[in-house]
Structure formats: structure tokens, C-alpha cells
Amino acid sequence: LRSDVEGIRRALHNVKRQVDSVMTCKRELARLCDELEEHVIPEEEDDDPMDYDSSHHFNLLIDDCDETAQVSLLLAAISMLVLGVGRRAGEFFLQMVSLALSLVFDLVGPCADALRKRTLAQIPKTIPAALSRFSLEPRTTVYAVCPACNCTYKPRAERGKYSYPTLCTNIPRPGADICNAMLVKDPEDGCKSPIKTFIYYHFHDYVAALLARPGLEEVMDKPCDRLAENLDNQPTFLRDVWDSNFLWTFKGPDGVKLFANRGDEGRLVFSLNVDFFNIRGNRQRNATTSCGIISCACLNLPPDI
Ligand SMILES: [Zn+2]
Known part of the structure; x- marks a missing residue:
């Protein structure tokens, strides 16, 4: 019902005709929407913090693995996500690591059989299985x-x-x-x-994932703290989006500078980007399919992240 009310409000907003009868109907419908919202949507204070269960960002499967398996899985993850190697090459790395470890355990002898069995069982054969240990998949x-x-x-x-x-x-x-x-x-x-x-x-899950990483919350507070420390010394040469006049002077709902006066709260800035591309590449006969991405990035993060 909540989404229906929002849909009616959007449709009302699109009615631009300035005729008395239309305007009267528009006002009446807006009033009915208000009444519906009063009954359906509980009143929420904008300032109230919201609860979000982020426990899945702290309970990672990788934490339950032995160090040897952790290093092997990290190798696979970095190969895929940072170095950009293909899935088949990543799985080849995983299998070679398993083989190398197996040979090392052979050298140690039968006394290491239990350790060998446990370690090799923790190293998956496929890249999706390896990445799942890091809980990198966002909620969608x-x-x-x-x-x-x-x-x-x-x-x-x-x-x-x-x-x-x-x-x-x-x-x-x-x-x-x-x-x-x-x-x-x-x-x-x-x-x-x-x-x-x-x-x-899920946007809330993205923010929760950022805040769950050790040390990242402090890193994300730094741009605001730097603004607060240099309030009277606004840079004239812009090296970062945080040097822009817009962020220095942007005011919050209380009328004071939002990012320079963060108090004990985290104040985050996000950029929103929209782009479309042809997933089959550019060919002579032009695009046959189009895939769009709306991406959001936290600008509090340092550029190298
Ligand atoms: Zn339709």
C-alpha cells in the first residue's frame, strides 16, 4: 500500500494542467494520500538512528579456515578481483596451490595426514566457492x-x-x-x-559493509575532521572533491555546515553515476542490447580505495 500511495503521488506530480476542476481533484487526491499515509506509515523521526543487522559482515567463513587455506583463498581472490585474471586461470592457481601443499605434506610424512586432510578440504576448487568465503556478494x-x-x-x-x-x-x-x-x-x-x-x-548493506571493516570508519571521518580543523583556511587549489566550495559550505537541516560540524556522527558523501553500455560490444550494425548501471560511491573513502 505504501508503494501504491507513492505511485499515486508521482502520478499527481505529473499532472500539470492548471484547470480548476483538475486542480480540485488533485488536491482531493493528495488529501486522501495524506490520510492513507497517516494510517499505514508509522511516524518516524528523521533524526532517529535506524537499526540494521550487519552481523553477516562480521561472521566470515574465511575466519574459520586455517592460515594456510586463508592465504590460498586470498591468492585466488586477489587474482580475480585485483589482477583481473579469468575464472579458469584463477581455478588453475587454486588447484596448483592444493597440489603444492599436497607435495609438502608428502614430505612431512604420515604424521601430518590429519592436517593435510583438513587444510586441503578448506581450499575449494572453484572461484565462486573461494569468493563466497569472503562474503563479498552484496545483498540484492x-x-x-x-x-x-x-x-x-x-x-x-x-x-x-x-x-x-x-x-x-x-x-x-x-x-x-x-x-x-x-x-x-x-x-x-x-x-x-x-x-x-x-x-x-541494498544501500544500507553497502554502508554497513564499509563501517564493518576495521579502521574504515575512522578513515571515512577524516575528510570531515579536516574541514573542521581548516574552517578559516579554505584551499584555493582543489586537489580533492573535499576541497570544493560546495562541500565546505553545504548546510544541514539545522542550518550549520553539515560536514564541518559532524559532532560525533559520521557524515558521508556519495556520488551517483548513471551509464548505459552495449554488453555485446560495438559492432557495425549498432547496439542490439543495452545494460544500464546506476552506481554509488562513498567519497569519504581515500581515492586509492
Ligand atoms: Zn507497464
Whole structure:
């Protein structure tokens, strides 16, 4: 119901006609939305901190592995994520490390058999299994997107299974008919495969992941602290986004400088970037598919991170 009310508000906002009868209907609908929100959405104080369970960022499978296995898994992770080697090459590294360790245990002799068995069992054979030990995968929600009007639909959970609505119920424009476009590939298949998807990476989980890393919270507070220390000495030469006049003078809801007066709170700045690209590369006959990314990056992090 909450999303329906938001949808009605968006549609109302798009009604631009300045005729008395239309304006009266618009006001009446806005009033009804207010009434609905009062009953449905609990009042929340903007200043209240929100609770978020970030325990999964602290309980990593890699912590339960022996040091030898940890180093092997780190090698695989860095090869893939930092050095950019392919999955097959990464899996080759993993298997070679297992083989090398096996040969070392052979040299030690039968007394190391238990250690050999335990260590080698902790080194997976595939890269996805190795990366899963680091809990790097973010939490996501896959929305179904209407191919006709691009309205998004959250999956419904029923008895542990996720499904999507079969047809789009959005009204793209005031006065238009319901879109009614098909949202899923096969309605007979439990409506679990949307034709078009939007994968939402949970923003709160991204922030929680940053704050969960040891030492990173202090690093992210430093730009604000530097502003506070140099309030009367604003740089004239910009070396970083944090030297910009915008961030130096940006005011918070209380009317004081938001980033220079952080108190005991963390004040984070994010950049939002949108880009689309042809996933099959540029060919002579032009793009056949397009994939879009909306990315968000925390600017409190040092550039080398
Ligand atoms: Zn639609």
C-alpha cells in the first residue's frame, strides 16, 4: 500500500494542467494520500538512528579456515578481483596451490595426514566457492521491470518462493489505460523469471559493509575532521572533491555546515553515476542490447580505495 500511495503521488506530480476542476481533484487526491499515509506509515523521526543487522559482515567463513587455506583463498581472490585474471586461470592457481601443499605434506610424512586432510578440504576448487568465503556478494533484490513502461515490481515471497505479478498494473499517464504488459517469461512456471530485471543493491548493506571493516570508519571521518580543523583556511587549489566550495559550505537541516560540524556522527558523501553500455560490444550494425548501471560511491573513502 505504501508503494501504491507513492505511485499515486508521482502520478499527481505529473499532472500539470492548471484547470480548476483538475486542480480540485488533485488536491482531493493528495488529501486522501495524506490520510492513507497517516494510517499505514508509522511516524518516524528523521533524526532517529535506524537499526540494521550487519552481523553477516562480521561472521566470515574465511575466519574459520586455517592460515594456510586463508592465504590460498586470498591468492585466488586477489587474482580475480585485483589482477583481473579469468575464472579458469584463477581455478588453475587454486588447484596448483592444493597440489603444492599436497607435495609438502608428502614430505612431512604420515604424521601430518590429519592436517593435510583438513587444510586441503578448506581450499575449494572453484572461484565462486573461494569468493563466497569472503562474503563479498552484496545483498540484492531483483525487481521485475515492465518492458513497455519500465514500472518496477518487487518480488513477492510465498512459502519461501519468490514470484512476480504476471501483468503490469501501472497507469503510465493520468487518464491512460492500465499498461497490462506481460512481466514474466512464462506465467505457467510460477512467475519467477521476469522478462526485464532491475537488480537493486541494498544501500544500507553497502554502508554497513564499509563501517564493518576495521579502521574504515575512522578513515571515512577524516575528510570531515579536516574541514573542521581548516574552517578559516579554505584551499584555493582543489586537489580533492573535499576541497570544493560546495562541500565546505553545504548546510544541514539545522542550518550549520553539515560536514564541518559532524559532532560525533559520521557524515558521508556519495556520488551517483548513471551509464548505459552495449554488453555485446560495438559492432557495425549498432547496439542490439543495452545494460544500464546506476552506481554509488562513498567519497569519504581515500581515492586509492
Ligand atoms: Zn507497464
